[in-house]
Amino acid sequence: MDELRVNLADRSYPIVIGPGLIRHEAVFARGLGNVGGTAALVTSDRIAPLYARTVADTLTRAGTRVIQIVVPDGETAKTWETLNLVHDALLANRCDRKTTIVALGGGVIGDLAGFAAATYQRGVPFIQVPTTLLALVDSSVGGKTAINHPRGKNMIGAFYQPTLVLADTDTLATLPEREYRSGLAEVVKYGFIYDYAFLEWLEVNMDALLVRDVAALARAIYRSCEIKAEIVGQDERETGIRAWLNLGHTFGHAIETGLGYGQWLHGEAVAAGMVTAAELSRLQGHLSAADVARVRRLIERAGLPTVSPRLGQERYFELMRIDKKAEGGAIRYVLLKRLGEAYVAAVPDEQVVPALDAAYADAA
Numbered sequence: 001m002d003e004l005r006v007n008l009a010d011r012s013y014p015i016v017i018g019p020g021l022i023r024h025e026a027v028f029a030r031g032l033g034n035v036g037g038t039a040a041l042v043t044s045d046r047i048a049p050l051y052a053r054t055v056a057d058t059l060t061r062a063g064t065r066v067i068q069i070v071v072p073d074g075e076t077a078k079t080w081e082t083l084n085l086v087h088d089a090l091l092a093n094r095c096d097r098k099t100t101i102v103a104l105g106g107g108v109i110g111d112l113a114g115f116a117a118a119t120y121q122r123g124v125p126f127i128q129v130p131t132t133l134l135a136l137v138d139s140s141v142g143g144k145t146a147i148n149h150p151r152g153k154n155m156i157g158a159f160y161q162p163t164l165v166l167a168d169t170d171t172l173a174t175l176p177e178r179e180y181r182s183g184l185a186e187v188v189k190y191g192f193i194y195d196y197a198f199l200e201w202l203e204v205n206m207d208a209l210l211v212r213d214v215a216a217l218a219r220a221i222y223r224s225c226e227i228k229a230e231i232v233g234q235d236e237r238e239t240g241i242r243a244w245l246n247l248g249h250t251f252g253h254a255i256e257t258g259l260g261y262g263q264w265l266h267g268e269a270v271a272a273g274m275v276t277a278a279e280l281s282r283l284q285g286h287l288s289a290a291d292v293a294r295v296r297r298l299i300e301r302a303g304l305p306t307v308s309p310r311l312g313q314e315r316y317f318e319l320m321r322i323d324k325k326a327e328g329g330a331i332r333y334v335l336l337k338r339l340g341e342a343y344v345a346a347v348p349d350e351q352v353v354p355a356l357d358a359a360y361a362d363a364a
């Protein structure tokens with residue numbers, strides 16, 4: 001069992017990582033607002049049959065009354081309507097301000113249940129129990145919670161930190177291949193933006209990661225969480241370095257929203273977006289063509305798309321301007337100064353056009 005800490009003064013919390021953790025009541029107890037109180041287990045109809053029973057039993061052993069709130073699965077359900085279902089159930093079960101919300105699932109459940117926790121009775125404690133690779137390495141850490149609006153991803157939300165991240169690596173055993181690869185996009189992202197040595201390690205170990213080699217996976221998860229915790233500890237509200245975590249996301253969110261939520265998985269869209277961002281970094285005079293080729297190659301080896309869908313330039317710019325990284329109309333991009341270090345810059349549209357052209361140059 002490994003442990004990391006997100007340091008945010010009185011909102012600091014542990015990230016506990018290891019196999020079999022969903023059976024450890026003592027670990028859960030560390031995040032409960034009130035032992036002897038209520039735990040509201042929020043999960044989706046796809047995850048519930050796999051893990052809800054085990055988690056509910058463990059929470060019971062930890063001394064809580066457990067209620068289960070099962071919502072529809074997937075990105076298309078990350079909506080106001082689903083949020084309402086959670087609030088309805090909390091009220092119907094007379095949950096008070098010490099109720100702990102336990103988010104069991106991937107990034108969708110984590111973001112949704114986290115936002116429910118942030119808003120229910122002005123905020124109740126919540127525990128993240130990530131079950132996808134993406135959630136284990138990224139979304140469960142850092143306190144960004146949100147739901148989607150038809151006009152844009154994650155447009156309604158709050159910064160709200162969990163009291164505990166309980167990351168049981170055994171849950172990945174049931175994760176479908178496409179979802180697993182989608183999570184690898186956020187893993188390689190950390191190498192590109194922050195840690196050249198990790199990037200080199202990923203280049204050596206990508207084949208092991210693809211077959212879910214236990215040791216390689218443990219190292220990748222640990223280093224990813226460590227980097228995320230370090231960045232969030234420095235810049236919780238994203239006034240500076242935290243924005244680096246959005247490498248590929250400005251293009252990626254445009255792809256997700258433009259094609260309709262759920263068509264491309266988040267990590268797939270981010271993967272293609274990172275290739276475009278790398279290309280734009282080259283056009284801005286930073287990366288070499290060989291660097292861009294390395295970015296593309298690693299993403300390709302992770303089984304992720306490197307070519308963006310043809311939404312049309314106008315549509316891309318329209319969608320990217322709505323994305324929250326746009327400030328006062330100028331779109332701010334996360335780019336790479338070199339492999340292992342990012343920066344943020346507003347780039348005029350006409351300079352972005354050739355990067356977008358390159359992004360689907362190979363498309364059929």
Ligand SMILES: NC(=O)c1ccc[n+]([C@@H]2O[C@H](COP(=O)([O-])OP(=O)(O)OC[C@H]3O[C@@H](n4cnc5c(N)ncnc54)[C@H](O)[C@@H]3O)[C@@H](O)[C@H]2O)c1
Binds near residue numbers: 142
């Ligand atoms: N808050 C953040 O900082 C942050 C960061 C990155 C991404 N996100 C958000 O995360 C979301 C994507 O998360 P995701 O990729 O985890 O998708 P997801 O939550 O939709 O999960 C993917 C699918 O896998 C299923 N699943 C989950 N765990 C499983 C398991 N162990 N076994 C079998 N099936 C399982 C789910 O039911 C779902 O169908 C996006 O909405 C994105 O915006 C948030």
Ligand SMILES: [Zn+2]
Binds near residue numbers: 266270
């Ligand atoms: Zn992401």
